Amino acid sequence: MKISDKLQDPGWKDKVTWSYEFFPPKTSTGIQNLYNRIDRMKEWGYPMFVDVTWGAGGSTSDLTPVIINVAQKDFQLDTCMHLTCTNMSGEMIRMALKKAYESGCRNVLALRGDPPKNETEWTQVEGGFRYAADLVRYIKKNYGDEICIGVAGYPEGYSPGDDIDRSINHLKEKVDAGASFIVTQMFYDADNFVEWVKKCRENGILVPIFPGIMPIQAWDSFIRRAKWSGVKIPQHFMDALVPVKDNDDDVRERGADLMVQFCQKLIDNGITRLHFYTMNLEKAVKMIIERLGLLVEELKQVTEKPENELTTNRTEIFPNGTKRANEDVRPIFWRTRLESYMSRTEQWDEFPHGRWGDSRSPAFGEFDPSRHGLRQSAAEILALWGSPKSYKELGELFVSYCTKKQTSLPWSDMPISEEAKVIQSQLENMNRRAYLTINSQPALNGVKSSDPVHGWGPTNGYVYQKPYVEFFVHPSLIEELKSSLHQMGDISYFFVSVSGKLDTNAAYEVPNAVTWGVFPNREVIQPTIVESTSFLAWKDEAYSLGMAWASAHDPKSETHKLLVSMMSSWVLCVIVDNNYERGQSLFDIFSKLRSLEDFHPELYNGVAK
Template sequence: MRISQKLQRAHEEREDATFSFEFFVPKTSQGVQNLYERMDRMYQTQPEFIDITWNAGGRLSMLSTDLVATSQGVLGLETCMHLTCTNMPVSQIDDALKKAYDAGCENILALRGDPPINSLGEEEEWKPCENGFRYAKDLVSYIREQYGDHFDIGVAAYPEGHPECDCDDKLLLHLKEKVDCGADFMVTQMFYDVDKFLDWCARVREAGISIPIIPGIMPITSYPSFIRRTQWCQINVPDNFLELLEPVKDDDQLVRDVGTELMVELCQKLLDSGYVNHLHMYTMNLEKASLMILEKLDLLKRSNVGKDVIEPLEPLPWRKSLNPKRRNELVRPIFWQKRPYSYVARTSLWNEDEFPNGRFGDSSSPAYGDLDLCGHSLIRQSVKKSIELWSTPQTLDDMSNLVTSYLEGKLKCLPWSDVPLNHEVDDILKHLIDLNKHHIFTINSQPKVNGKPSTDPVVGWGPTKGYVYQKEYLEFLLPREKLPLFQEICQEHSDHLTYFAIDSQDNLATNHPEDSRANAVTWGVFPGSEILQPTIVEKASFLAWKEEFFTILKEWKLTFVEHKATESVNLVNHIIDNYVLINVVDNDFISTNDTIYDLLQQLY
């Protein structure tokens, strides 16, 4: 949704202010992964949108469009993409806009951009590149000409002047020109003098500029960075800021505490002024300082059960994509429950025709893209980070301990699980840990749920006044020699247990009926609507997931090869060669017994 529409709707529906976050493009692949994790956590605060900065030219500028696609398509965050004129011929601008459009992005912050930096780290004189634009207003006009009203277009505003223009009236004229060319909202440069800012707001309105004013809020995290940024941006620092910060400048914690109180006071004055009802937080890719300010302003949305954790109710049991191509998507295979990034990448080329009635089409067709859609590596951590997180397991007991650490929340991810576990597993946690102690390595699971309210803080999803259901599901790695006994057990309970089992050589065993296309393992019943079945198990998906899972193990092994951890290489080879990937569903969701665990105990 366009930002101006989101803000209008939000402020019509409630009285409290809204907020958003800005992130910049990291320089390393591990930095990108860390940023995704931070963005995912900050999603829980329910920002109206985030924005992603643009780096003029080179690899990082192209990475901006990748970040936008992921935040929109995987993380479900309304995203605004910065776009600058610096080092950007029209052909490159066209490419960036096309990628943003295809990703479902509907918001662009159109900027002239800063001058490029030379080899000495110094700013050069700003000049338009060949076949490029000189001013932001030209970029605004071009976007509007090419895409009509698809994009909401934001522009920069400078309440305390610009280094290249010392005339306030001329700056207001330039802002008015950008608005007249089609700008829908403005985001301001950072500032600390709130009185000066509000005087500027009055002048903006007097000049006939009526689009939303979104103030850029820069938290104070350390004294040197505070001074450096104010000098670089040439902005005024009120006396009381210096009087309070100067005495504690050598204590970063005190600086942050004092700075937070100052920024809370500044923001509250903004919100009381009538000019502003939205705050845009310059995060510098950090989270704590911004969240401290929003918390003290009482703008963070709390769950309805009094927890400290921020938990918005999801419309589906998985994060719904904001890419309009996926708006009909209401069903996903459970196998990618902990790997949403690779699932969305695999299906990124689908169109709306491939989500008939919310679920994908004929399972005999090639529904999933190639693995290389998922990026350079299926393991989203660098080799160094991988070793830091998971060390070098050398024995089956080491592997058990690794998975157990993830189950207990000591690890936030595993090579095959990109996201942390939630409290849904609490009821079956001791069983999962026991299985791993016996070298049955659990991959994915869910407990059975029989008609809990859709507002339940742990398993709830969808509209209120509904009820949700789940079949117990377990995915695990089983030593190959135990597969026959497992099959015998399932045969004895074939009235309610169904399974798929496959090894790395594609030897498949199953007791699923041949004519059964999909087995719904999660569903919801809501007033005035059809029953939703958003999570399923089915053969075609499982075969695609099997390919991905064993590829993940092989890539993980390569990190040990590079690290010269021979025993770890041997361990992963042993698992690939001697274990079978299995998923089993207990279709008796009414029974209160933990049937799957009780039966798997017979394999010990």
């Protein structure tokens, strides 16, 4: 059903309504979990429509019509498809509209779109459109009244400092071209929005306006999105949130109350079409709808079951007082990159989205070098790690980290853990042989949970670990290593190049728990996993950290050339011994393998040019 028709339907016309925006997840299981989430969310009371964002010119754009089709046919929801001009030729736009129409979608949000990733300037594609108004005219010309067209509105301007009257004139141009409704950018200043709507009406913009509402999930994401969008944060929001900004539960609780007051003010001013930017999450949205008294009656009588205490955390990874102390599960790859792990997982806030709170979440985040790179200045990097000129010298630097003479590496923000003493000599041997280790853990077989080094979780329990090691290695050493692993048996391995070419014997997207505990009156708790999707996400960060290290050195220096060569050609490896009863045998095999010096002595010693 078209949104314009639905707004005149007696069943919808006089109600306070809401709608949801979703984006295409990056993994197949993330997509399935998004479908599960949409199915649950419709049970709160049918949304007026759901819309699905569009990846600029192909990044995730192929998935948008697919998700639209599922929402239409499987969930019987009215849909709205985003369509942007960014990186879109006329033929691509024609095909996208055709797919949407054939799936039953009768609503399109026509947008110019932001510049493509890694580009600062927006450029028109040959045969495409420069402005959203041009796209509106094209849809109107080719589909007439068969498709209801929406456009974007900016209550505070497209960017800070914009002339609001000028932006309203642009909005009127889009409406005059054929748009039937407006969805606004996110905002938090309700009073300003009410005044902006009055201005729009005074300028002849009479179509329905849907305010874009961004729930407050966590402090960091709240501040980051507000800064990115350039929107104003009212002082009373800051007064309420700053005192609790390090407590995610309190931020969400206070954030929900603030957004309820915000929505109620809109409703009191006759603005009754609420549009939620969900970020593919549900809990914060539900809190707002429920506290506004809009949840369907039958659900008000249901007492939610508490979430199972599925997992816990290693205390040395998440010490008391850190804001992620209650995170449920983590891929092991970010074990010593706590801040990076927290920023990636700040939205993993709810079950169920599969058993594991990992990359299967439909809200799994992207790698952003500006957020996840090295924080030290070039001078600090030189002081910390010196200027190694050969792989032999690099190996000695890594050895000094394993022996606690060095407190950090580019891939490890913190000193090596006490538990590494069990495998310290093996790690030293690996690094001297140019298997440069960046993460590891020893085997544990039923250690008491009260053990001062290896223990974690409730008392009177037992903890277990599969031995695990992660390292960079020259590609010439891979085949002999793989042969030894096959002979050993019951090993899971992942080898990946900087280009993303993955070689693994593990089932794709199947998590392998590498740390778990058994406790009285509890189910088995499995806090740490290895799996391919998050490993590939970590791969980008791991290689980027090495390049950031190189960038601290003069491009003509031997150190810069060494590190760039390593990050360009070496392979990132992860190995898990699934037979933890063998103890530390995994680490012993490296003493039997040939080293880089055996294969390439000139390369190892830095003699070759």
